[in-house]
Amino acid sequence: MSDFLLEPDVIFLNHGSFGACPRPVFEEYQRWQTRLERQPVRFLARELPEVLANARSEVAHYLGAQPTEVVFVPNPTFAANTIARCLPLGPGEEVLMTDHEYGACRFAFQFAAQQKGFRVVEQPIRLPVESNDSIVEAFWQGVTPNTKLIFISQITSATALTLPVAQICARAREAGILTMIDGAHAPGQIDVNLAEIGADFYTATCHKWMCAPKGSGIFHVREDRQHLIEPLVVGWGWGKEKTFHRENEFLEYHEWLGTHDPSAFLTVPTAIAWQREQMTLEVRQRARDLVRTAVDSASQIDGIERVHADPFFCQMGLIDLTALQIEPDALKSRLYDTYKIEAPVIRWQERTFVRISAHAYTTQQHIESLILALREIAG
Template sequence: MPDFLLDPDVVFLNHGSFGACPRQVFDEYQRWQRELERQPVRFLQRELPGLLADARLQVAHYLGARPTEIVFVPNPTFAANEIARSLPMGPGDEVLMTDHEYGACRFAFQFAAQQKGFRVVEQAIPLPVESNEAIVDTFWQGVTEHTKLIFISQITSPTALTLPVAQICQRAKEAGILTMVDGAHAPGQIDVHLGDLGADFYTATCHKWLCAPKGSGIFYVREDRQSLVEPLVVGWGWGPNKTFHRENEFLEHHEWLGTYDPAAYLAVPAAIAWQKKTMTDEVRHRSQDLARAAVAMAAEIEGIERVHPDSFFRQMGLIDVTAKYVDADMLKSRLYDEYRIEAPVVRWKDRIFVRVSTHAYTRQDHIETLVRALQEI
């Protein structure tokens, strides 16, 4: 399988969970690890500040933000916890999200709500959706005078739905409501320009669709909102004897949280370079076509239904198998054990979906294998 290290004996249709790292990017990741081990003190104390600054600059350029607005974090769950615990919210305040949000991030806000007394409101977005305008109007029904923060995914994890977050952020700005966008599935799958998006806070993984090493993510906080954010982990960057001596407190608080392996962060620019060279419009459109083919072909099986019109999903498609009364765990196990297909089977409310993720390495025969397996099961 060119470029990727994936097992060629597995039909890998689950890029959306953890991504897959191209060989060139993984080599760069290991190169940074070797550099660290050659002289750890020199690397961590003297070289790392400049290396992180350069990596942030490249990420900021790629995502349309200022370098002082972005820090590296392990994943969006980390960033969601930081916002949930930082913002001055208490009894009478509300955080509004959809009922399509990623479980770990939802739990972060629910946990903080128990500690601080605010309320988490989940506004239902019924499927199938009809239009972006209908999504915005339906979501806005959950807004009240108590809404202090909107937390919403750019592309939802359980339902692979692309949401009109720019419109929601604009409407929230007009209403004086803060916004945080979970872009875990966005960079690398769709174009992202944070300056145009209008969110106050944004987080994303780099190890999913951007194809960077595991454990690399970004946390964006608009410069005029950085005073609202407290560090989730207090380390040397907080006290008077700072490690990196940044003028920007947001960067200082996040760039030295204790000893860690920064290689995944430093390899993100290599992933961006690989994206620009390899994931051309032609390759991305081909991947989208394969996802849409999987949905269309599966829908020809009696009892299996489509969920979204093509315009609402990209390289992740949903196959609704609810009417087949299948057990989700059994289906996932059989797909892998009998057919060597790695694809998530998602429980969402009272429905069961097979989520299909396609990428540059996906082939037509992979899709045919999945459809044949669903027919037989």
């Protein structure tokens, strides 16, 4: 697809890591940067509050939330640190997550646990999974009277598994347990409605599957939970002499982190418009079909196995190369150096996975090239 700036000689099957920004979105990003540099004081001090509020309103509407419940953040790692540092968690209390969670966010809670004395519990979810109900039941085995917060991904990074987050949030609400969802891989890959998910806290990237510029993410906090969240970075939005006045304290505390380039945030509405125009249901389904073809074809090769059944993956799929006994870094280097294939090789629970992503620019030839490379490597 000509909209993307990707190098044409690379088979890019790793949209899941950092995304890829389409040309129209990138050009809008540069337009905002130019506008900022032409008159920085006017832009940051006088114009930014209104244009940022407009962008926040658009992304909130896109995700099924209220504008006063959403702030822009650089990435989900930032939001996870905010929750881990701010929630009043202490000795004897527990944060429950799966053993599939993204490393940086997991580390944020482990670091805070060392400081505050609470425990981080990683509940195993065995692969392959059988049903959403089986996932919920397996995960709920980790809940104890000490569980105060559940932190789980909507789509896991390491294993590309779609988790039934709405079911888990509903059950947690009945038990009086707070919930935070890491939706880094969800918006733009699947439809997201935060009101229906019902999490207390939700974070996501805009620069992955939404195709916005790098460094754009959102942090959603339900209005009745906002009093729990203190700013991770204290700046001009906090004190009596606050420079920026917003609709409520949550926005004042968290929206202005000091001088930075907000252009990535302001470009998100353009990325949303591009999504609606270009990433139609047919285009998404084609990408999913390509991933399914890749997984099905790869699993026919001796030493390679599929991991998930169709309902549990979308535009990211997983194949298991553990039986080939190849060191992950060596495998990743060979895929790129020999075949010009950019795909992550992941080590998880003593297993070696290759994660395959497909987007609008992915072609059948890309998948065929991957399968040919895997056959040669396995041979």
